[in-house]
Every structure is written in C-alpha cells, then in structure tokens.
Amino acid sequence: MGCFPCGGGSNKKTKKEDQIPPPSGEKSEKASRSASSKDGPVDVKKEGASSESNGSQQISAQTFTFRELAAATRNFRPDCFLGEGGFGKVYKGRLESSNQVAIKQLDQNGLQGNREFLVEVLMLSLLHHTNLVNLIGYCADGDQRLLVYEYMALGSLENHLHDLTSEKKRLDWNTRMKIAAGAAKGLEYLHDKATPPVIYRDLKCSNILLGEGFHPKLSDFGLAKLAPVGDNSHVSTRVMGTYGYCAPEYAMTGQLTIKSDIYSFGVVLLELITGRRAIDTSKTAGEQNLVAWVSSLPRSQIVIIRKFFVFMVVILMI
Numbered sequence: 001m002g003c004f005p006c007g008g009g010s011n012k013k014t015k016k017e018d019q020i021p022p023p024s025g026e027k028s029e030k031a032s033r034s035a036s037s038k039d040g041p042v043d044v045k046k047e048g049a050s051s052e053s054n055g056s057q058q059i060s061a062q063t064f065t066f067r068e069l070a071a072a073t074r075n076f077r078p079d080c081f082l083g084e085g086g087f088g089k090v091y092k093g094r095l096e097s098s099n100q101v102a103i104k105q106l107d108q109n110g111l112q113g114n115r116e117f118l119v120e121v122l123m124l125s126l127l128h129h130t131n132l133v134n135l136i137g138y139c140a141d142g143d144q145r146l147l148v149y150e151y152m153a154l155g156s157l158e159n160h161l162h163d164l165t166s167e168k169k170r171l172d173w174n175t176r177m178k179i180a181a182g183a184a185k186g187l188e189y190l191h192d193k194a195t196p197p198v199i200y201r202d203l204k205c206s207n208i209l210l211g212e213g214f215h216p217k218l219s220d221f222g223l224a225k226l227a228p229v230g231d232n233s234h235v236s237t238r239v240m241g242t243y244g245y246c247a248p249e250y251a252m253t254g255q256l257t258i259k260s261d262i263y264s265f266g267v268v269l270l271e272l273i274t275g276r277r278a279i280d281t282s283k284t285a286g287e288q289n290l291v292a293w294v295s296s297l298p299r300s301q302i303v304i305i306r307k308f309f310v311f312m313v314v315i316l317m318i
C-alpha cells in the first residue's frame with residue numbers, strides 16, 4: 001500500500017480528517033448523503049432490535065439535563081474517567097434509575113463537534129442490533145453536548161490487544177474469533193439490513209467495545225454515512241476516518257463505498273491475527289503501517305498470515 005496517503009498520522013487520537021476535496025463535478029460533502037441531511041430516516045430490518053422500525057421511527061433516545069449527568073458522574077470526578085477520544089472525555093456514571101452508563105462529553109475545543117453529535121444521535125436512535133452499542137440518551141443543554149451509552153464493562157478491543165498489563169490476559173484465539181464474528185454481524189446489519197444501507201467509516205479496534213463475556217459492539221457513528229442507492233456506486237465525501245484503517249482508494253479519491261468498511265474490517269482482522277497496531281509509530285519506518293508491513297513480509301510468512309485470514313473469513317461466513 002505504498003501509495004496510501006494517510007500514513008502521516010502519528011497520534012492515534014488525532015482524528016481524522018486528511019481532507020481531500022471531492023473531485024470536480026461531484027457533489028460536495030454538504031450535498032452528499034448523510035444522516036444529518038434531509039434524506040429521511042433509516043428504515044431497518046430488525047435483528048436483535050429493540051424498537052419498531054417502519055421507516056418513520058421516532059428518536060428513541062432520552063434527553064438528560066447537564067445537572068443529571070453531572071450528578072451521575074459525581075461532577076465528572078477523575079475516578080469515573082474511562083478514557084478520551086476525538087470527541088472528548090468518557091466517564092462512567094450511574095443514573096438515578098440505577099443504570100450504569102458511559103457518558104461522553106464533547107470537548108468544546110476538540111476536533112469533533114455538533115455535526116458528529118447529531119449524526120451519532122440520529123444513527124443510534126434508528127439502528128438497533130445486538131452488536132451495536134446502545135445509545136440511552138443525550139444532553140444538549142446550552143453549549144454542552146453529551147452522549148449517554150450503555151456501559152461496556154470490558155472496555156474496547158484496543159485495550160485488550162495492545163499495551164497489556166499484568167492483570168490483563170492475552171486474548172485467546174476463540175475470544176478473538178468471537179469478537180471478529182460479532183463485529184462482522186454488526187457490519188452486516190449496517191450494510192445489508194438497514195435501508196438505505198449505512199457506511200460506518202470508523203471501524204477500528206478502539207470502536208469495538210466489549211461487554212460481559214467479550215460480547216462485541218460497534219460504537220461511534222458520528223462519521224457514518226447513508227450508502228448510495230440506485231445506480232450510484234459511491235458517495236463523494238471529504239476523506240474522514242482513522243489513519244491505518246482507511247481504504248486507500250477512498251483516501252485517494254474521496255469516493256466512499258461499503259467496501260471501504262470491509263477494508264477497515266480486514267485491518268482489524270490483521271490486528272487480531274498479528275497482535276500489532278494498525279499504526280505503530282514506536283516501530284521502525286517499514287513496520288509502522290500494519291498493512292504495508294504485512295505486504296513486505298517474505299512470501300512464506302505472508303502465506304501463513306493469509307491462511308489465518310482466510311480461516312477467519314471462512315468461519316465468519318458459516
């Protein structure tokens with residue numbers, strides 16, 4: 001993948017935006033299909049679904065006041081802090097109803113904003129599946145933007161694959177397969193069951209959250225797009241995604257298709273097989289990009305990785 005232009009990102013939290021203007025004559029980002037556009041709601045054929053879906057669903061998420069969420073996290077106390085991404089900080093909280101939740105607070109000076117917030121609320125209000133994280137509600141008091149999710153007790157796949165501590169055991173092969181299969185089912189739901197289909201655009205290990213028993217759920221839909229319908233083969237967009245996971249043809253042309261997610265899924269499979277990060281700037285130049293590194297291996301080693309890869313894909317298809 002030597003021609004892949006997204007290789008410059010060194011900070012994994014540095015979201016996203018290697019912006020390439022859409023090729024001339026094609027629709028701009030604003031005009032292209034997105035969940036926040038006037039295209040209408042997503043109609044979903046349910047699987048593990050928790051609400052009605054007939055193409056005219058109402059937003060199912062609850063609204064919270066800032067005061068309620070401050071109380072749930074005991075004023076965003078540091079010991080409730082779970083982690084931080086491009087959107088902002090994430091805290092563990094407990095609602096009055098006694099539910100444990102994860103609360104993500106928009107960083108007002110951060111890289112993401114209202115648009116991602118709106119797309120996240122819309123998408124997760126309309127899409128329901130056992131392998132997608134459940135959005136419980138949101139807060140849009142004044143300038144505050146917070147998202148309230150079900151709490152995923154085991155954190156993200158990234159936490160379990162990389163930077164292991166002595167308390168955290170290396171994932172066994174069966175668990176890796178279970179996670180890959182669950183993530184694939186979530187993706188299949190977005191691509192094949194939602195109408196129109198949804199392109200996720202942000203599939204990566206940190207967005208695969210793990211519940212009890214390592215049950216995986218896809219999270220973070222702020223970049224999701226409605227897929228092209230009819231004769232259109234792609235959606236033209238600004239290139240958004242995360243370095244190392246972004247399909248090269250999308251990064252080069254801005255033409256987004258469902259296959260872009262499949263490329264990202266392939267990178268996640270490679271991470272599960274090799275235990276290496278998609279991008280690892282602590283390694284030497286030739287080893288920083290996982291896909292480029294695997295491609296540069298001697299043929300005999302590529303054959304072994306390919307066997308694992310094919311094995312995983314075949315199991316996923318059963």
Ligand SMILES: Nc1ncnc2c1ncn2[C@@H]1O[C@H](COP(=O)(O)OP(=O)(O)OP(=O)(O)O)[C@@H](O)[C@H]1O
Pocket residue numbers: 012013015082083084085086087088089090102104133149150151152153155156159206207209219220242
């Ligand atoms: N619903 C949740 N339950 C438990 N932990 C969560 C939940 N959502 C997020 N987290 C934790 O919060 C941390 C930050 O997540 P976040 O999605 O904001 O960032 P990220 O995925 O690491 O980066 P990016 O912004 O690029 O997607 C992650 O380490 C994740 O483990």
Ligand SMILES: [Mg+2]
Pocket residue numbers: 085206207219220
């Ligand atoms: Mg995330």
